Every structure is written in structure tokens, then in C-alpha cells.
Amino acid sequence: MKLSQIGIFLCLLFTKPAIAGTSNLPVKDEPYVVPVSVKYTLSPKWKDVRFKKIVADGDNSLFILTDAGLFRDFPGEIISKDLRYASLADKSPVDISIQEGTGYLYYLYPDRFLTNKHAGTICGYLPENRFTHMAVNANDDVLLTGEEGAVLYNRSTKVRKLNIPPGEFVRLYVSDHRFWYLSSTGIYWLNGDKWTNVYSGNNLTAIAFFSDKIAVGTTDGYCVIDRSGNTVEPKNNKLPVPAITHMLVVRGTCWFATDEGAFVKQPERFDYYASKRWLDQDKIVDMAADTDGNLYFLTPTGLNKVEFIRETLAGKAEFLQDNLRKYHLRYGFSSASRLTDPGDPTTMRLDDSDNDGLWTSFYLGSQAFRYAVTKEEKSREYVWESFEPYERLLSIHPVTGFSGRTFERTGYIAGDTIPWRPAPDQDWWWKGTTSTDEFVGYMFVTSVIDRFVAQTPEEKRRVADYFDAIMTHIITNDYYFIDYDGKPTLWGRWNPEYVNSFATTQFDRRLNSTLTIAGLQLAYRLTQKEIYKTEAFRMMQEHGYLDNMKIPMNNIRFTFGFQHQGITMGEDWNHSDDEMAFLTYWVLYNYAFNDTLKQEYAEMIRDHWKIEKPERNALWNLLAYGTSGDIDLESTIWYLRGFPKDCNRYPVRNSHRKDLEFLPKDPHTNFREQTTTELIPKIERPMNRHNNNEFLIDGGSGAHYRLTGDEFLLPYWMARYLNVIQ
Template identity: 25%
Template sequence: MRAILLLIIVLLQSSFKPIGEENKFRQDVAVIHNSEQGLPKGAIDKMKIYNNAPLAIASEDTYQWNGNEWAKSSSTYNEQSVSHFKNLPMNSGKVLSQVSYAGRTYIGCENGLFIKVKNKKWEQILPADENYSWALKNVSALVIDSNGNLWFGSKEGIGKNTNGTWQLFTGKEGVPYNQFTCATAGPNGEVWFGTENGAIRAENDYFYYRTSRRWLPDNKVNDIAVDKDGTAWVATDNGIGQIISKEMTYEEKASYFTQQTEERHNRMGFICQNHLNEQYNIDSYELAISDNDGQYTAMYGAAQAFRYSITGDKEAKEIADRSFEAVKWLVDITSVPGFPARVIIPVDWHEPVNEQYSQEYNKRNQKNDPFWKDIYPRFPLSEDGKYRWKCDTSSDELAGHYFYYGIYYDLVAETEEEKTAVKQVVADVTDHLIRNSFKLVDYDGMPTRWGSFDPDYFNSIWGWDQRGLNSMMMLSFLNVASHVTENPKYDEVAKMLRDEENYHINAMHPKEFFPPENVVPWDNNLGLMSFYGLINYEKDPELLMMYRLSLEYAWLNISKQKNAFWDGLYGALANSFTKKVNEGYFNTSELFKENPLFAQSVIDRYGKSSLDTKYIKETLQRIPLDLIGYEMDNTHRLDILFDTTPAQKTDMGWGVDSYALPIDERGHVRLDRDAFDLHDSEGNGYSEHEGTFYLLPYYFAKYHDLIPQ
């Protein structure tokens, strides 16, 4: 974990300061300490800060952190025992916690919270506020914060007493878990609670949940200590989790992720996740391939294109140029004119790719998926014999390609040579689709598994559920082609598809949302990316109104997923529609004459964006710096509601506020995942994902003025 440790050193060089500027925020970073750093194997029982240094107590031994490693220490720390109390109330049960508050002693017991009164008797406290009145059980955590408030953690939830007034929190108020083990205070009013399943930081009456290997070496928390800088040292059954919260800016975070992507995710110009040979260890990375190298490379290139447009940074242009060349290479390398490959690898690639996708493998897959394409080899040789390219390309790849074509052409391509290259590849791919009746046709002369955009497919029992999305995508591809090449034939083809096949009507229902087996989250990704080209380059006001309706329909179904990229795409396109409304672009008396009230009703209902940009900012701020794919299970949480839709998976749901859980508390490190999936794993610690996860939504939102400049 050398790279993460170096990052921590850099973060620690900055002083602890309150945040005042709008573009600064607090970034949580976790470092795992175990036997590799000198700790004993197994449980750490206690964690203390003694003489400004962290002390870890395991069994009879004490270990001190010197900034680089843990070493056995002769330091001792005497802690007051909770076992000496006498004359406890009958049935109070075992004493679990204690604290002195306002000169009086409080004890938390198995059967209540008690205070010692003047006559040395114990009086039970029954906390109550406007919502709750509790007789407490298992009061395992008591602490006084730096502002002088008393906190407890019990079976019922968390309580805070401020000047004699109680405020009580349950799952409905955001408490994620209630089997407490300990509590400690930080220097700035925050309180940390340890539980049997993770740690909770209470800050400004909000609860941050830190669980799973992303944050801790083990979920069973035995003790927590917080140093003067606000860093939490969490003792668990399998080592120590150090959680640092430091000031950062959006741009500093972007620089970090650009460096991360360039150093560990660039394979011949292609960008995707890597493989970790040692679980959780980014230093053990090995460059990998994915089915969507073209899409992921295009999205990274788009991020850098927006960056270049905003900043003029030469590095951004170099990366954007390289990304375009890589995406274009996918088209140029294949034996079929205009057909884009999924992947390009050298012939000496370390994996036996064609053996993995044998004809026997294809036959087995067809038993579960009758449309699985039986094609061999799946990685044909390039004409020069130096590379292999993967076939059976999907609509996902096309969405990424066309999304980037328009952005690169508009924001990056400056010379005539650069613009000509974009025009050539866009024409090649679009002409391939037109020539093959709107299908991606492979080297075997047959359509790919997910590459059909033709009317016959949409009108069949096989493709009816894809006609809305794929019709919209095809019209988007043609709009991009028309804009980039300035060739009117693409407008003519789009008009034919609308007039004869009703593609624009299909596009008003751009995605299926029921039954659940028809719903996949990556359709949201490729659909919204396609909307970007469809709406930005459309000139017909009636079609713009129809597409605005379609955009709202598509986005409302995912508007609570806290996906900064999807929110950004919606916000940018909705705002562009608003701008046209304000400029008088739409003459409602001349539109939809068969129903003269329709145009005005669209403006009245959708003339303004319904986006709340605070969720873009929240997600950008809370995206972890560590993009390893961890397994994260949130199905046990108290602050969630399960999705009870018929036929839905049992582990789908959202927070009690009806929005997805925060990004740093779920296992998603890709832009095309379902944020309502409560139990997710993106590689189970054996993959690290590229920084596009932050870079694209950040630079996109910044370019479109959706976050502070």
C-alpha cells in the first residue's frame, strides 16, 4: 500500500483547519495497520493517545506508532475500571460504560443509564425528546464531546444531551447500527462510536458509517482513539484502521485521480480497471482489459477534454488526443470497415484469450442466453499480425464512442488534421450502421449480440424492450454524425427513421423500468450519454421538446441515486433547454399545430431543471481516494428501506431519506452501477478502478457550471 501511505504523508503535511471556502471540503482517507507494520496478529483490544502518540494495547503488550511502524513500548496507560461501583439499582445489570459529566458520574448498564445523586444513590435516566421516550438497554457507550455535550449509544439508538435537553437518534434519523462497543470524542465536536459492525462518526448531527475493508481491517470495533488532528485510530479484531479527515479541493482531488489513472490504468492509451495480484494491494497491480475498453477510454478522454476546455492545460489536451487516437484505433484495426473492436491487445498478451472464449464456452453460454454469439476466434489477429482485437461489440461501446466524438471535435480538435480524423471515423462507423440496416455486423457477417438498432428487431418479440433506448441512441449517433461531418445525408437518414419507423416516438420511452429483469443500470449510463449528442445537436424545436420530455422520464427514475455523472448530464441538458426557452427559441403557436396547447404545456412543466446540485457536490466530495473494489454489505443497516417492488432482488433499497446511501458507504467504483444495490462487490479487493469515476463527473459539472468554479 505504498501509494496510499505516500498520499497520507502529503495530507498530514497540511494543518487541520476549518473549511470556509466553498470549493474546499473534508476528504476521509483510510490506512490499514496490521502485522506488516509491526502489530501483533489478531485483535487490538484498546487504543489510546498518550503523550500525543497512538498506543495500541493487545493482551499484555503495548505498541507505539512512530510515524512509520509500530514497535513494542514500555509506556503504560492506566484506565479507570468500571467494575468498582457499589449499591447499584436492582436489575441494572452489568456496568458497560461510565463518564463524568458536569461534576457527576454517569454509568451505562445492561438495563439503563444511571446518574449518582447527592445521597450517593443511583437514579435512572429516561431520555426523551419530541419523538421518543426511552428506557435504555445495553448502554455500551458514554462520552462527553469537546463542546460539553453528553452522548450515549444504546440498543435504542444514540442520544445527545445539550444543557439538559435530549436529542435522540434512531435509524430514521440516520443511525446505521446500534450494537455499540465504545465511544470517544474528537477535537472539533465530532464523536466516534465503535460497534460490532463498523465505526460511526457523529458530526453536526449527521452519521458517517465506516465499515468494510474500505475503511477498517475488521468490522468488529473494540476501541477508538482520536488524536489532536482529528485522526481516528480504530482498534479491531484484525488490526487498526487509521481514518484521516483532511481539507482538500476539487482540483487537488482531480490531480490525484489523473495521476492515479496515468500511472496504473494506461494500457497503450486504453483505460480500464486493473487487476491486483494481492488482495487490496495496489502495488501488486497488473494492467487488465475489459469488454468496454472503448467506452471507458472515451469517458476518460471526455473528462480530459472538458478539463482542457476549462483550463487550457497542455497535459489535458495530450491525454484527450491520445484517448481519441485509441478509440479511433479500435475502428481502424478491424477487418470490417467501420466496425469498432471492444479491445486491442498485443499478440503476446499474458492471458489465453481465445482459449477462454472457446466454441465449447459459447455453446455453454447459449444454454442460459440463446442470443449469445457463437463466434470463434473472439480475438482475431490484426492485419499486421502484431495485435488481437475483440469482436462482438455492443451498444455500450458505441454510446461511449459517439459521446466522445462530439466532445472531442467541439472542445479539443483544433487543426484541420485533427478535425478530419474525427470526421473520418464518425463517417466510417455511421456508414457501417446504415450500410448494414442499422446493425453492428461482425467479421462473420452477422450482427453482434447487443448491436441491433434496426426496425425489424424492435418490432420482434426479441427486441421490443430495447426499441425505446436503441431508437434514441441511433438518432443520437446520426445527430453526432451530422454535426461532425456536416454531411446532410445523416439528417436525411434520421428523417427516414422518424417518418417511416417512428424512432422519435420510440425515443420518448428511452428505458424499461419493469419488470426488474429488464432493468440494468448501465442502460442509464449509455442512454444519458446518448441524450447528450441527441439534444445538443438537434435543431428542430418540436423534436427538442419531445426529447426534453424523454430526458425527464429517463432521469426521474434514477434521480435519487446520487450519481454525479447522471445528475450532471441531466442538469446540463435541462439547463440548455431552459436557455432556449428564455431566448425565445420556441414559438409555441407554430409548434404541434394538431394540439396547440401541447408546446406551452411542455415549457410550463419542463422549462426548468428539477436537479438539486447539492448531491453532485456531495458525491464528488465523498468519492473515496481508494478505488479498490470492495465488497460492501449494507443490508443490516437501520437507516435503509428495502425496495419491495414485485420480483425485485431482496438486497435493493435506499436510505430513509429516499436517496441512495452516500458513495463512500457503498461498493460502487463505476459510473454505471445501481446505487440502490445494498450488497455489492466490484472485484472483491482484486481490482482497482480508474479515476474517471471522479474526473468525468467533476470536469463535466464544472464545464456546465453545475458546481462552483
């Protein structure tokens, strides 16, 4: 990316796109700029080296000052010692510098300075070990400083000895042909042979130059002055991390480095780069930028690049889909992965999950919508491939119509073993205790296959028989999932006695009623069995399920004193309920018995969508748009563009940030646990599935855990199907 494209990146990725209302539909899938992380590899023989300083020359070559000599970049994002010049290979520079204007690399050794440009003719011999820092301006002036003083070299004039300004030395800078000296208490520029003070302060740590201004960093924020020292912008310490160590201006955009990551100033906010997603460690010792506008962050142990690339949503979808199919399919289930050795990507394992059926519904659903859009036979093939494990969940055990959570070969179970039972086939085990989450997955995949994929009478019957078996089990067993032990599972419960035991202030009452009616409607449409229609209206009329479904979301609040089998409920918000509700809304609305119900459903969906808007979830927006007709278009595009292709679940932390406005943690006034007034971008938050609170700002399962990417694929292909993007 060119320097001028930084502005495009700022506008398109992290700020709200200039899109409002459905009159702008469809949104054209124009290329946009996104940051991606590139971590350089250090040869194992240099594993103990410590990095000190980085520069990028005019050819975008990277040079790193270390305690073991000069290192540089090599093809393949590799860092190793620079051995190109035999005469310098065994020497260790004291400092390195890039000449202003030319981008030429200069070296400072204990007894000389030199450059290999100009045919190697520039070389100045020095009293040994006197100078430790160097800067070179566009006039070929070379400034050297040390504890005992400074000297100025020039090709056409004699050496001039200089004093050094007072205060603890911080760094030398060059700007507009001038040399600048930063101490902990002042900023000075070299005027002839004298240092002129332009600014005095305390705990100064860094400066960065705009065209006519200087940003001044401290241990507690920064301010902006003009070149005469007058304050242009007062000190701002509402930053992600106020203790600044380095600053850099890239085409008018100011970047900051700290001991807790880096951040960049934008018109409305600061974007924060920290955690293993971006850095091998958060302590940054130096940073540099190349001529394409990419940033390089040097830590004591590694080099990390933030590269700005142009991509499209279609390109991201293709990448994530290919990655999922290569690395995340387990018997047809879409499975998150873990590394048995966290540092080795070749040790990837796919483990069983309690919610294999639910998580796979996102992938299968994405391929169903993809087929609806493209008619590509491969996507249809992928749907049937992942439908097979759903069918096997019904047949792998002897409990008629009961769907297990998951299955695995004997002896290879990764999770807890208590709910597992051997299958009649001795090579396999299956897991029971199936919940409402799984039931929602069964409903959703059934509906999208029926609507978009099943074409022949045989295919239609295959899907109908699958869901008919599940719903027959539920009705026959008084609206419970009955497990292998003959008892209802903990959460597979839709019986009126259970559902109506919840207060009207608890979402479970509304949710379980909605799941029940949606399932009965779907089963009726697929089979035309009158029992499903009769039961649905009986539940709505005799047991109040329709009224339950229409309980206003504003009525849901902290409810004390309710327990289910020893589990306290109603005192916090479970964001899995949002996930279950919105997936179910698609089925509920599109399989409604009549238009009157459909209109009532649209109103209840709209009511829930309004509560969800602050979380800016693209999938909830699109599921609402495909039913009630409501959408926050800006947030939908913002989510899709900001979703990272790197799906590792890095641990991240944002609760220390001073630039965020936090809300009180009060279950009565902030029941849905919104931590900040504004949602920060997804690449700054923990990488979670849709069942987590989007306002979680700390957390993460670890870099050795990786999601599948279908968290993006389903909303992307829904957006294509609904003509939100093209």
C-alpha cells in the first residue's frame, strides 16, 4: 500500500462507512484496505539475540541493530545476520541511520562511520568509543553524539565540534534538513554550531514531525507544538497506553509505540495493535515504516510487520472457505482446531465439541446460501457432505429420534467422558445431553437445505424424514429431549410446565416458546402432518406460547431467585440466547402458517434487533433483514470488512486502555454487559463465536486455538443472497 492509501484504510476499515439506509443497496464489493500481521522468523542459532533498533532504507530493506551485530531481512520474512559485505560481516555497529531524502544506510562503528553508497567514498575516522548515536541529513551532514559531546561532519567542510544540550539524552532526529535533539526535558534544533531550545517539559520520550508541527510524546500522553514551540494541541492522555516510547508520522498519520503495544491516531478514535495477533510480545523497542506505508514493530525478541493490503469481501470468503475445508472438517463437522504444541502449526488437532451440530450449521448454511447465489455444484455437494453427520447423530445410537451432540472413534474422545456412551458399532462412541443450542442448528440446516438445496423428491424426503424424526421424538416425549438414561436432558426442554416456570422478565420463556413454534411450523411444512399444525396452535393458544414470544425485549431484566437443577438463571444475560433466537427467527418467519403470524413475527424480530444494534453483528442484521426487513447497513459492512482472516483466538486485553469510555458493571442497569459506549473493531477484541458478547474486550483462548471462519462465511453469503452486497 502506498503512503497515500493510509487514509483509505482509516476511512474504510475502522470508521463507519458512509452508507445509510437500504436505498444504498446493494453495496458494491469494492476493494478496501486492511491491516494484516506478518511475523518474521529468526534463525534458531540466533535465538538469544536482543534487538535494539530498526530502520528501513529507500529500497525497503530492513536493518536491525542487535547485541550480536547488524541483522537484516531476507526472502520469506526471515531475519538473520547481514553478511553481504565481507569487510563488515565481523563488525558490530554502535548505531545505524537512514539518510534523509536518499534513504541510504549509514553505519556508526566505535572508530568510524561510513556508508556503502557513493561507491564507499564516505568514511569518517573517529576517536574510539566516543560516539554512540548518529543522524544524517539530506545535505550529507553527519551528526554524531556521545556522553562527552558531539561532532558534525560534512563532505565539503571541516569537522565541527559541538556541545550537547542539557538533560538525559533520548534520541536524534532529522527533519527538513535540520538536526533535532531530544532530551528528557527539552527539544532542540541545531542552528549553525549552537543548539536552539524550542520546547521544554518533563518526561519527554519521543517526537514526530508533521509538515509544520511536532508531536511530543511523554510518559503521560502527548501534545502538538509548532516549530517555534507554541502549543497547537494540548496534552492528550486519553490514549490506549499514555506512556509513549516512540512516535512516527506516516503521511500525516501519527503512530505511537509503547511497552504495551502500538496504536495509531484516527479522526474519531485510536486503533490499537497489541497481543499475539500483531506482536510476538507487547514491549516495542523501536518502529519504522517503508515507502509502501507498512509498519514494522521491533520488540526485544522479534520483528513484526503490519502490512496494509487491498482485499475484497469475495476474496476473504474464498480464503476462509478454502482454509476451512483444508483444516477444519471433522467427519463433515466444522470444527475449531487446537495445536498440541502451541508453537508448531503442524500439530493441529480437531477435537469433538458439545456443539458440533450448532457450529456446523454456520458452515452448512453458508454453502446453502452460496448455492442459492451462484448455483455452483460444489457448494451443493458441500452441503450434503456436512448433512451426513447430522443424519448419523440420529442413527449412531438406539434412542429413536434423539440426536446426539457429537461422535468420535473409540479411544479418541477429547472432551469430558461422563456423557459419552459406546455406540452399537464398537468402533464409535457418541455423546448425549443434547441441548436447545443443537436443536436450533438442526432446524436451521433443515430449513436452508429444504429451501435452497434439495431439488428432487428424494432429496426433499431425505430432509423431511430427518427433521420429522426429531420432532416426533420431542412431541412423543412431552416436549423433552429424552437421553440414553430415559430422562430429559438438562437443556432440551420445551414442555409448557418448564417454559412457563420462567418469569416474564426472563428471556428463556420467550426463547423456548419461539423454538417450539418454529420447529412445529417447519415440521408441518416438510411433512404436511396435521399433528404439527395442531400442536403449534395448541401451544400458542392453550399455553400462551405466542404471548411469550411477543414479550418485549425491554421487559427482560435482572431476575433474582430462579434456579434450574441447581443452576442460577436470570441474573445475567446469556449471549447464546441471541444466537439461538436469530437463527430461529429465519425459520419462524419463513415457515409461518399464515401472513398474520408472519407480521406478528416480524414485529417481535424487530423488537429484538433493536436491542442488538449496539453489538453491530452482521449476522443478526442480515437475519433481521431477511425477515422483518430491518438492517443496520453501516454496521453490517463494518463487520464484514473488519473480520480478520487470521482466526486464531489470541489472548487480548483492552480494559487498561485510557481512550475508551467504560460503562458500569451493574446487572440492573447494564444487564446485557455492554462494557464500553462504542464497540471497538473485531481485530482488537477476543476472537469469539456468535454466542459471545461482542463487547467482551479482554479474553481469548490462546494463539493455539483457531476458529473455522464460518463466523464470516454465513453472513457473507447471506448478504450476497439478500442482495446487500454484490
